[in-house]
Amino acid sequence: MKISQISVFLENKKGRLYEVCRLFGENGINIRALTIAENDEFGILRMVVNDPEKAIKVLKDNGIVAKQTEIIAVEVEDKPGGLAGILKELEDSNVNVEYMYGFVEKHTDKALMVFRFDNIDEAIKVLTKNNIKIVAKNDVIKL
Amino acid sequence: MIWEEKIECMAPADLKNIQSERLKALTEYVYKNNSVYRKKFDAIGLIPSDVKTIDDIRKLPFTVKDDMRDSYPFGLFSMPSKDLSEIHVSSGTTGNPTVVGYSKQDLKLWSNVMARSLCCAGALPKDTIQIAYGYGLFTGGFGMHYGALEMGLSVLPTSSGQTKRQLKLMNDFKPRILACTPSYALYMLEDAAEMKMDPRKSSWEIGVFGAEPWSESMRHEIEDKWNMLATDIYGLSEIIGPGVAQECAYKDGLHIFSDVFYPEIIDPATGEAAPEGASGELVITTLTKQAIPLIRYRTRDIVSITHQKCICGRTSPRISKIKGRTDDMIIIRGINVFPSQIEHVLLSVEGVQPHYQIIVDRKAGRLDEIEIDVEVDEKFFSDEMKKLQGIEHKIQKELESVLSVFAKVRLVEPRSIPRSEGKAKRIIDKRTI
Numbered sequence A: 001m002k003i004s005q006i007s008v009f010l011e012n013k014k015g016r017l018y019e020v021c022r023l024f025g026e027n028g029i030n031i032r033a034l035t036i037a038e039n040d041e042f043g044i045l046r047m048v049v050n051d052p053e054k055a056i057k058v059l060k061d062n063g064i065v066a067k068q069t070e071i072i073a074v075e076v077e078d079k080p081g082g083l084a085g086i087l088k089e090l091e092d093s094n095v096n097v098e099y100m101y102g103f104v105e106k107h108t109d110k111a112l113m114v115f116r117f118d119n120i121d122e123a124i125k126v127l128t129k130n131n132i133k134i135v136a137k138n139d140v141i142k143l
Numbered sequence B: 001m002i003w004e005e006k007i008e009c010m011a012p013a014d015l016k017n018i019q020s021e022r023l024k025a026l027t028e029y030v031y032k033n034n035s036v037y038r039k040k041f042d043a044i045g046l047i048p049s050d051v052k053t054i055d056d057i058r059k060l061p062f063t064v065k066d067d068m069r070d071s072y073p074f075g076l077f078s079m080p081s082k083d084l085s086e087i088h089v090s091s092g093t094t095g096n097p098t099v100v101g102y103s104k105q106d107l108k109l110w111s112n113v114m115a116r117s118l119c120c121a122g123a124l125p126k127d128t129i130q131i132a133y134g135y136g137l138f139t140g141g142f143g144m145h146y147g148a149l150e151m152g153l154s155v156l157p158t159s160s161g162q163t164k165r166q167l168k169l170m171n172d173f174k175p176r177i178l179a180c181t182p183s184y185a186l187y188m189l190e191d192a193a194e195m196k197m198d199p200r201k202s203s204w205e206i207g208v209f210g211a212e213p214w215s216e217s218m219r220h221e222i223e224d225k226w227n228m229l230a231t232d233i234y235g236l237s238e239i240i241g242p243g244v245a246q247e248c249a250y251k252d253g254l255h256i257f258s259d260v261f262y263p264e265i266i267d268p269a270t271g272e273a274a275p276e277g278a279s280g281e282l283v284i285t286t287l288t289k290q291a292i293p294l295i296r297y298r299t300r301d302i303v304s305i306t307h308q309k310c311i312c313g314r315t316s317p318r319i320s321k322i323k324g325r326t327d328d329m330i331i332i333r334g335i336n337v338f339p340s341q342i343e344h345v346l347l348s349v350e351g352v353q354p355h356y357q358i359i360v361d362r363k364a365g366r367l368d369e370i371e372i373d374v375e376v377d378e379k380f381f382s383d384e385m386k387k388l389q390g391i392e393h394k395i396q397k398e399l400e401s402v403l404s405v406f407a408k409v410r411l412v413e414p415r416s417i418p419r420s421e422g423k424a425k426r427i428i429d430k431r432t433i
Helices: A016-026 A052-061 A082-092 A120-129 A137-142 B012-033 B035-043 B054-059 B065-070 B104-121 B139-150 B163-173 B182-194 B216-226 B339-348 B385-403
Strands: A003-011 A031-038 A042-049 A066-076 A097-102 A111-117 B086-090 B098-102 B128-131 B154-156 B177-180 B206-210 B229-236 B241-247 B254-256 B261-266 B280-286 B297-303 B330-332 B335-337 B356-361 B369-375 B408-412 B427-429
Touching: A003 A016, A003 A052, A003 A137, A016 A031, A016 A042, A016 A052, A031 A097, A042 A052, A042 A066, A042 B385, A052 A066, A066 A082, A066 A120, A082 A111, A082 A120, A111 A120, B012 B035, B012 B054, B012 B280, B054 B261, B065 B098, B086 B139, B098 B104, B104 B139, B104 B206, B104 B229, B104 B241, B128 B139, B128 B163, B139 B154, B139 B241, B163 B182, B177 B182, B182 B206, B182 B216, B206 B216, B216 B229, B229 B254, B330 B356, B335 B339, B339 B356, B339 B385, B369 B385, B385 B408
Parallel strands: B128 B154, B128 B177, B177 B206, B206 B229, B356 B427, B369 B408
Antiparallel strands: A003 A042, A003 A066, A031 A042, A066 A111, A097 A111, B086 B098, B229 B241, B241 B254, B261 B280, B280 B297, B330 B335, B356 B369
């Protein structure tokens, strides 16, 4: 149910993002979703990739600081209020979203979003109880 | 005007007699009252009666900064702490601060050498002096203050900071003398411009600037922009604070008060005396101090010395401006900073590795700024921005409490700090001094 996200430390300078993408390209690693959080000096690149273990190895071998974090991917109704519905359930159960971002592709006719929670197990319980579909690891990789 | 004309203009032979008598008394005093020195003397089989003239000083062992740190807090005192009048501390190289204690007589000595310094800079009794050195544990403010009172100046003890108020008080009370760090003198120009003041019309005619290295070009800039005479003062807290040496109006070297602070210039590698006029490490013996007298203290400051009589009439030897350091100490806004202190702080924050670089910069008209680049390590890297920023803030806070000066912390990628021959270059000093 949980999937692995790769986070990478990037200094805010020319060519750093390209470097990561180049390494992934050369090693056949496909990026399924990504987002960057940044401040003036550095950024944190977060990605869902088809082969997280390999991705981590490639990054570390090249001296790039990277880390795996457990996240979940959730199907969201692609209509007004779709995301709000999910957030309401989480809100009511006091589960906090640290951040989230979307996939470009769709798994079904629904939108697919990645969530990072402060308490992932509690989040899974809440979402399951409310019949919100959490996408399986293999389905995400196959996208 | 010369404050102690009898001593400051004394014939060299007479001066030498005084120094010899004082060194003999000092050697006996520390041997009797201080176990650290007694051990040092015993280790080389030296007894106080071996010292007969000032030239015998070469027989005595050196004192180094680590001696002060290792014997913190009271080990180098030659006097019980209950008999002290005042204590100051400055930041040490790692954990322990450097402590300096003064007896009542030491404070008299400090007042005297500071009065000599202010007089040497050109102050006259009844002048007003604005003291914009920090008052507190730092020796700058109080040392200036005691000297100013001793020579009958009127003191405006503004301490450091609050620049607009400094300038307003200068306008209102018209002090003729300004004492502060040279970079602060330049920094104040910006506020003067904001206040639409013409700095060339300020009441300051003489500046007594020190506590950090500065260049002739900085002197010219201060003199030109403020329309004042900018003189250099030298001192270090281990010896007494400010008041060890001071430039006269001829600005041709700093007169060192060698009847009380005996200077030697040595080759830092061999410890042997450097030839007259050559650059070397300044070593000072405090001939008359009571609380923490120091024998052959290695200042790690590189200077040269001349014994020729100055046009001003003083016969005291003159040291050059500081030409460099024998260690990696940097001075930021008058505060001594050692890379080892920064390393110490980094290691105290969980997961942080001591891969860092210190970048010091002095942008035009600004105070010195210090930035510490720290390489990110997997141990503390997080996918959450707030956690990484939290670590930056934590290091900043720890550094500020240890260094007493704000240092900006910036996380950088691993291995981005250049290493040469496996050794990282720790300090990038971009200041033009």
